[in-house]
Amino acid sequence: MFSAFHRKTLVGILTLAFLFQSFLVYSDDRQEPLSEDALEGRNLWHQNSCQVCHQIYGQGGFLGPDLTNVASNIERSRLESLLTVGSGQMPAYYFSSQEISYMASYLDALDKPELGRGQLRMGTKIEGAGPWGSFGAIVATQMEEIDPNISEGYRIFGSRACGVCHAPLSESLVGAPDLSMAVENLTRGELSEVLTTGRPNLGMPAPFPQLEGAEIGSLISFLEWLSDNRPALEDQLLGGSRYQESIEWKNIPWWEFR
Ligand code: HEC
Ligand code: HEC
Structure with a gap:
């Protein structure tokens, strides 16, 4: 159903978006250091592939919600239950309380509303960010x-x-x-x-x-x-x-x- 042109345009847009993001990543001079705890949390984030289902600033998978600003919107008890027994399509991770604290530090470090909000969805809807x-x-x-x-x-x-x-x-x-x-x-x-x-x-x-x-x-x-x-x-x-x-x-x- 997609014509060759549509495909080319789409590939073009995706390529541009990729180059643009790469440009931003490599031209970034604001390397704010993460705390030790937040670094541990980020390691857990990568090891457990959270980004497959979640986005940060709109980047990532779309099965779960954007987590850029989740830290200020979630009760600690809910975070604990999510990272242990899971919920719905969120798998059970059985994190220790130490691991939960690391993850909470990482999510806290991400949550900087003054820099912009998450939930960016290109093209799908106008409301939001x-x-x-x-x-x-x-x-x-x-x-x-x-x-x-x-x-x-x-x-x-x-x-x-x-x-x-x-x-x-x-x-x-x-x-x-x-x-x-x-x-x-x-x-x-x-x-x-x-x-x-x-x-x-x-x-x-x-x-x-x-x-x-x-x-x-x-x-x-x-x-x-x-x-x-x-x-x-x-x-x-x-x-x-x-x-x-x-x-x-x-x-x-x-x-x-x-
Ligand atoms: C894939 C990217 C893309 C999408 C999606 C797109 N446009 Fe465009 N649009 C363009 C480009 C590029 C031009 C300039 C074309 C040219 O140079 O004449 C343009 C031109 C136009 C123009 C003529 C403006 C002028 O001053 O000459 C109108 C009107 C327009 N678009 C409306 C829309 C509307 C409404 C939609 C959604 C239904 C839409 N476009 C979706 C890329 C896009
Ligand atoms: C297989 C997909 C998947 C993976 C992988 C995943 N999650 Fe989730 N996550 C979800 C879904 C779906 C929800 C929504 C669950 C609900 O509301 O019941 C969710 C909810 C959450 C929430 C609550 C969001 C809110 O706004 O209430 C947090 C926090 C969270 N996940 C963190 C993580 C972390 C950290 C990881 C990695 C350790 C992770 N998730 C891995 C699918 C996933």
Whole structure:
């Protein structure tokens, strides 16, 4: 069902993401040392392959929850029971109380909300963290006044993972344009065309499965709303404290992955 082009695009995106992350890892000059206990915890984390099911800052497996900020959200008794007898699909590890303490130190060291929050899921949904997450938090405060057609367009934008390539109110790292300018640059007819056939040779895939007429209409209403509200949205996105809740990749202490 995937065309060769889709596959190439996907591989391209994954490669870029990988290179970008490698760049961040190797350009990291903030090597905050871990405490002895936290280092022991990290060893246990690696030895037991916790990352197969859990993510840190959105990186890892998806069977279990993101654990970036779990330390401040979990009772010690629950942590103890999880790391001994397990729960549901979380296997039993029968950790000793010493091992549980090491793991707790490691999870504590990871939990730095001032650097950004976990639960980053690329493309799957707009709510939550990441640049579209901050944007979503702003939009959520305005949803009541928004025309249902616009919020429907925003919902489609999220469910079709347009935000994987396009960034809010700016050109993205992969070169996808700022969509708040789209209605100024393109006529309605041209917009419909892009949203139907894409521009495959320029990196914009045709939405698949194809968008229906009404969905295109809603998406365009959303783009018009973006354009009309650009200055206010930009102020809130860049100036607001909400922006701090998104991940600041540069500041993440990458030691946790070593
Ligand atoms: C096979 C997949 C799997 C592995 C491996 C795994 N977990 Fe889990 N983990 C889960 C699932 C699923 C849950 C959710 C369980 C529940 O809510 O009942 C969970 C829950 C947790 C939670 C609670 C999260 C919360 O927000 O309440 C912690 C903490 C945790 N795991 C730590 C670990 C650590 C540390 C390791 C490695 C020693 C590990 N897990 C290995 C699947 C896994
Ligand atoms: C795989 C990455 C990718 C995805 C996914 C993607 N786009 Fe694009 N999009 C691009 C690129 C790259 C361009 C610029 C193409 C060009 O140079 O003309 C673009 C261009 C556009 C344009 C024209 C903007 C302009 O000013 O010329 C619109 C509108 C658009 N995209 C909307 C969307 C919508 C809505 C979705 C979700 C249904 C989406 N895109 C999904 C990469 C993507």
